Amino acid sequence: MGIQLKQNGLAGFLEPEDLAGMAPLVEACAGQLARGDGLGADALGWIELPRRYDKAEFERIQAAAKKIQADSEVLVVIGIGGSYLGARAALEFVHSPLYNSRAGKSTPDIYFVGNNLSSTYINEVIELIGERDFSVNVISKSGTTTEPAIAFRVFKKLLEQKYGKPGAARRIYATTDREKGALKSLADAEGYETFVVPDDIGGRYSVLTAVGLLPMAASGIDLGAVMRGADDARAACAESDFSKNQCRQYAALRHCLFNRGKVIEILVNYEPRLTQFGEWYKQLFAESEGKNKKGIFPTSANFSTDLHSIGQFIQDGSRNLFETVLWCPKAERPLVIEADEANIDGLNFLAGRSMQFVNSKAYAGTLLAHMDGGVPNIVLELDDIDAYHFGYTVYFFEMACALSGYLFGLNPFNQPGVESYKTNMFTLLHKPGYEQGAAQLEQRLSQ
Numbered sequence: 001m002g003i004q005l006k007q008n009g010l011a012g013f014l015e016p017e018d019l020a021g022m023a024p025l026v027e028a029c030a031g032q033l034a035r036g037d038g039l040g041a042d043a044l045g046w047i048e049l050p051r052r053y054d055k056a057e058f059e060r061i062q063a064a065a066k067k068i069q070a071d072s073e074v075l076v077v078i079g080i081g082g083s084y085l086g087a088r089a090a091l092e093f094v095h096s097p098l099y100n101s102r103a104g105k106s107t108p109d110i111y112f113v114g115n116n117l118s119s120t121y122i123n124e125v126i127e128l129i130g131e132r133d134f135s136v137n138v139i140s141k142s143g144t145t146t147e148p149a150i151a152f153r154v155f156k157k158l159l160e161q162k163y164g165k166p167g168a169a170r171r172i173y174a175t176t177d178r179e180k181g182a183l184k185s186l187a188d189a190e191g192y193e194t195f196v197v198p199d200d201i202g203g204r205y206s207v208l209t210a211v212g213l214l215p216m217a218a219s220g221i222d223l224g225a226v227m228r229g230a231d232d233a234r235a236a237c238a239e240s241d242f243s244k245n246q247c248r249q250y251a252a253l254r255h256c257l258f259n260r261g262k263v264i265e266i267l268v269n270y271e272p273r274l275t276q277f278g279e280w281y282k283q284l285f286a287e288s289e290g291k292n293k294k295g296i297f298p299t300s301a302n303f304s305t306d307l308h309s310i311g312q313f314i315q316d317g318s319r320n321l322f323e324t325v326l327w328c329p330k331a332e333r334p335l336v337i338e339a340d341e342a343n344i345d346g347l348n349f350l351a352g353r354s355m356q357f358v359n360s361k362a363y364a365g366t367l368l369a370h371m372d373g374g375v376p377n378i379v380l381e382l383d384d385i386d387a388y389h390f391g392y393t394v395y396f397f398e399m400a401c402a403l404s405g406y407l408f409g410l411n412p413f414n415q416p417g418v419e420s421y422k423t424n425m426f427t428l429l430h431k432p433g434y435e436q437g438a439a440q441l442e443q444r445l446s447q
């Protein structure tokens, strides 16, 4: 159960001493995290979360999910960044990227909005909801982020038109700060049920709080299994013997590769259910590591799909890449390739083979080809792609990311760089308090 780290894709790129040499540094970082005396120490609530989560709130989340399932055909989840990526990843990881279209499903369709500024997208979601009953889960730790705030205005109004103000209030669930922020004030004033993003857990580390758990529960995901997976990962990631701690080894290996000029990590999967997990991973590592002109640039690829697009570059382009492959040998729903009498497509050599067998050869063949092309591969093997492994994998990456940030000497729990675009956008929008400098920005744009 859990994740197995495989290093055969590193042969020829790293020596055993490389890993051994990193061990004391990683151990020192792990010690700082455990003692809480490193950078960003006020944001370490995620470390013990799988065993110390608020059980009363957990019950309330499940009760709210039951109510949503009973009175809504659609749940609109409003949030951006860490306030939506984890829930979306969970939905696809545990159910399917085709979750909303599944025949005979008794849980609500789930649409994610407030994660862009496209009016076309919002209008399309409104059309998709149509006359159906719906509820809204608005999620924002700060309670002030522009994208979800605009989307919430739209969907709040729709709910109020359809159900009246008190009826709408019974269909709005707000996940936000315990005390402060515009969303908390609004929720208190209007009487929405609220859930908490704990003070000591940052947005991108919040998927195992109400932020991710309410949408997961509404979709029928077994929250107990998610938290069991996360707690098993917590125990495995705390293992003091470096040779048995796969999370610490992963953090060490990616840092060794960075030191060899491999400054881009591609998180690869061979299963469409993992595509959104790649999106969640990108925010986790990019906001945590990408600062002070340091860090490994995180990106993701979906194979074999992307072998037919960016595969060329990975094989043969600039040699500053490494891959971390999330591989699951099992297919939850197998499919056997049948013989065909005419065999015009020449595929009868595969007759009787499972599609997963072909997938496994694509994985093995690609691993070797990319190694031959100069791209080292770390493999993280999952036994299954289910609720338990979602919790496990989330925690494993959260810990690896925190360790990696400390290895770079960074605070992995802030994101000061995200403010620059916001400041410019607010200035250009003439938001009160941001008027200064508008003319200068407009002049630069007109050049």
Ligand SMILES: O=P(O)(O)OC[C@H]1O[C@](O)(CO)[C@@H](O)[C@@H]1O
Residues within 6 Å of the ligand: 080, 081, 082, 083, 139, 140, 141, 142, 143, 144, 145, 148, 203, 204, 287, 415, 418
């Ligand atoms: O939950 P909030 O406060 O709306 O923030 C959403 C996202 O925006 C960011 O703060 C970046 O602007 C992310 O770190 C965060 O996950």
